[in-house]
Amino acid sequence: MVLADNAFEEPLIELRRRIEELEGYPEGSDHAKELEKLRVALAKQTAEVYGSLNRWQKTLVARHAGRPYVLDYIDHLMEDWVEIHGDRRFGDDPAIVAGFATFRGQSVAVVGHQKGRTTKSRIHRNFGQPRPEGYRKALRVMKLAEKFSRPVLTFIDTPGAYPGIGAEERGQAEAIARNLIEMASLRVPIVVTITGEGGSGGALALGIGDRVYILEYSTYSVISPEGCAAILWKDQSRKAEAAEALRLTAPDLIQLGVVDSVIPEPLGGAHSDPEVTCQRVGEVIEKSLNDLAPLEIESLLAQRYAKFRALGAYEEK
Amino acid sequence: MAWFKKKKKPLPAAAEDRPRSTVPEGLWVKCDGCREVIYSKELKLNFRICPKCSHHFRIDAEERIRLLLDGPSKAHSTSVDPEDATAPPSQPEPVPADLFSRIQSTDPLAFTDSKKYLDRLKSYTEKVGSSDAVIVVDGTIEEIPVVLAVMQYRFMGGSMGSVVGEKVTRAAERALAAGKPLIVVSASGGARMQEGVLSLLQMAKISSALARLRQANLPYLSILTDPTTGGVTASFAMLGDLNIAEPGALIGFAGPRVIEQTIRQSLPDGFQRSEFLIEHGFLDMVVARPELKATVARCLRHFA
Numbered sequence: 001m002v003l004a005d006n007a008f009e010e011p012l013i014e015l016r017r018r019i020e021e022l023e024g025y026p027e028g029s030d031h032a033k034e035l036e037k038l039r040v041a042l043a044k045q046t047a048e049v050y051g052s053l054n055r056w057q058k059t060l061v062a063r064h065a066g067r068p069y070v071l072d073y074i075d076h077l078m079e080d081w082v083e084i085h086g087d088r089r090f091g092d093d094p095a096i097v098a099g100f101a102t103f104r105g106q107s108v109a110v111v112g113h114q115k116g117r118t119t120k121s122r123i124h125r126n127f128g129q130p131r132p133e134g135y136r137k138a139l140r141v142m143k144l145a146e147k148f149s150r151p152v153l154t155f156i157d158t159p160g161a162y163p164g165i166g167a168e169e170r171g172q173a174e175a176i177a178r179n180l181i182e183m184a185s186l187r188v189p190i191v192v193t194i195t196g197e198g199g200s201g202g203a204l205a206l207g208i209g210d211r212v213y214i215l216e217y218s219t220y221s222v223i224s225p226e227g228c229a230a231i232l233w234k235d236q237s238r239k240a241e242a243a244e245a246l247r248l249t250a251p252d253l254i255q256l257g258v259v260d261s262v263i264p265e266p267l268g269g270a271h272s273d274p275e276v277t278c279q280r281v282g283e284v285i286e287k288s289l290n291d292l293a294p295l296e297i298e299s300l301l302a303q304r305y306a307k308f309r310a311l312g313a314y315e316e317k
Numbered sequence: 318m319a320w321f322k323k324k325k326k327p328l329p330a331a332a333e334d335r336p337r338s339t340v341p342e343g344l345w346v347k348c349d350g351c352r353e354v355i356y357s358k359e360l361k362l363n364f365r366i367c368p369k370c371s372h373h374f375r376i377d378a379e380e381r382i383r384l385l386l387d388g389p390s391k392a393h394s395t396s397v398d399p400e401d402a403t404a405p406p407s408q409p410e411p412v413p414a415d416l417f418s419r420i421q422s423t424d425p426l427a428f429t430d431s432k433k434y435l436d437r438l439k440s441y442t443e444k445v446g447s448s449d450a451v452i453v454v455d456g457t458i459e460e461i462p463v464v465l466a467v468m469q470y471r472f473m474g475g476s477m478g479s480v481v482g483e484k485v486t487r488a489a490e491r492a493l494a495a496g497k498p499l500i501v502v503s504a505s506g507g508a509r510m511q512e513g514v515l516s517l518l519q520m521a522k523i524s525s526a527l528a529r530l531r532q533a534n535l536p537y538l539s540i541l542t543d544p545t546t547g548g549v550t551a552s553f554a555m556l557g558d559l560n561i562a563e564p565g566a567l568i569g570f571a572g573p574r575v576i577e578q579t580i581r582q583s584l585p586d587g588f589q590r591s592e593f594l595i596e597h598g599f600l601d602m603v604v605a606r607p608e609l610k611a612t613v614a615r616c617l618r619h620f621a
Binding site: 161162163164165167168169170171173174176177178180181182184185198200201204205207208220221222223227228231232233245246247248253256258304305308309311312313314315316317 | 419420421422423424425426428429430431478479480482483486508509510512513514515516517518519520521522524525526527528529531532547548550551552553554555556568569570571575576579580584585588589593597598599
């Protein structure tokens with residue numbers, strides 16, 4: 001039998017199930033000892049499993065439906081949420097959420113990819129794959145942030161921009177490109193956090209900023225492992241091999257200089273404790289906003305330019 | 318001499334929708350547009366446009382430079398790199414040397430598929446003659462000084478890795494420093510998979526440089542040729558003050574095959590072709606190859 005890709009989670013799920021079962025029993029019974037033993041075993045096994053995930057397994061964790069999405073971060077970290085809708089050109093794209101909120105005492109603009117958790121909401125959110133109007137809505141909120149001098153927080157979690165006929169007709173490429181040039185010159189601080197899948201151009205279109213952070217089990221890549229395997233070997237099943245080759249995990253991205261730092265996830269991944277995950281992300285964002293606030297806008301823009309200007313690996317012979 | 322050239326296998330990294338010959342050799346060539354047989358000399362004299370159906374064959378970066386820039390007699394200033402005279406002897410008119418030919422990839426991911434990435438690069442360099450998938454030169458177009466970057470589709474499908482990103486960025490910075498217009502001719506399957514996320518970030522890097530050019534009110538013309546897809550379209554190719562395409566060029570974000578697989582139906586005729594894009598408002602003009610230079614010059618005179 002071929003094991004499912006996420007087989008690594010199965011022993012943990014089993015342990016959790018047994019713990020939950022025992023927790024249901026009345027207190028004072030002699031299950032307490034057993035419960036304690038199971039909890040220790042779970043912690044140990046979780047540490048073991050998560051300590052030795054390969055790149056493909058991390059990709060699966062990055063795609064876990066229990067991970068916090070942008071609306072969860074807003075929910076856990078912010079108040080006074082005002083969501084804006086529509087690109088004023090064609091429509092509204094539920095795959096991207098944009099608006100303003102109060103984050104630790106200050107008004108900020110928030111943009112992020114939103115996936116769904118039920119079949120219905122997944123379809124509604126188009127599995128977090130934006131169409132051009134999503135990127136144009138994102139740009140609208142960013143330009144408003146610029147107008148009212150509010151920092152911009154972006155949350156990236158998408159398999160990629162949607163490849164469809166309508167998306168092409170309405171200029172998917174132009175929408176992404178426009179965001180890149182506008183984010184490069186936006187005259188307010190931008191803090192980017194990759195919270196799940198950083199899927200190619202669809203991710204990058206929200207990805208230019210003064211700080212770029214990534215959650216421990218998130219990925220950022222030019223192409224999905226499946227897509228890469230299909231092109232290289234005409235065989236999607238070699239995705240694990242492709243994931244290794246693409247070097248798409250957080251530690252890889254640090255090494256390649258693509259992200260500033262990695263935000264550690266709770267034991268067992270972000271989905272095992274969304275509250276703690278959100279708080280950790282909140283701490284990092286708060287600190288970086290404080291660091292960026294005193295900078296003159298011109299030096300902020302100069303630093304942003306230098307940051308992306310330096311990316312790439314080449315030699316001059 | 319063969320009457321017909323054997324069909325080559327498509328390039329590995331090329332986001333091809335259908336196999337096409339790139340540079341015709343041999344005495345006769347079959348047109349990819351109308352399937353007619355054309356005498357290759359006639360094709361060459363006709364800007365590599367089919368005399369029967371006006372299908373624009375793909376052309377080499379050097380040929381493109383020759384087509385757009387004034388010849389050596391009129392050239393304004395060309396900082397020729399002596400050790401980099403890459404013009405093949407068969408070509409009558411030399412083109413200015415690539416300004417940044419020394420920039421070369423270092424294989425940051427140690428990427429290997431059926432072949433090591435570095436070996437692949439080496440074999441393309443030997444086959445194509447350029448160090449990577451773009452050439453940057455100084456020159457003049459109807460005596461207007463410009464910085465010109467031309468993508469080389471034959472080099473790994475014109476894919477954009479760190480070297481392409483760095484060279485186009487330098488082209489933009491050079492135009493900025495000299496106060497000259499920037500012209501970029503795109504021909505690319507998109508970001509180069511073999512350099513992973515670093516290829517992706519080249520989109521950000523180039524777009525940042527273009528933001529500075531825009532800030533300085535310098536003209537940037539994007540010329541899109543067959544094919545321009547993926548990360549190249551989704552960054553600098555779509556960001557021209559004017560976006561000009563050749564007729565019939567495939568231009569899009571996702572490749573047609575990816576879209577077909579996603580929506581599970583076949584695509585309409587003409588989808589993602591230049592004419593489709595101008596209809597949808599993403600191009601300023603579709604210009605036939607013989608008029609391209611004069612058109613670019615006319616545009617530049619309005620801006621400069």
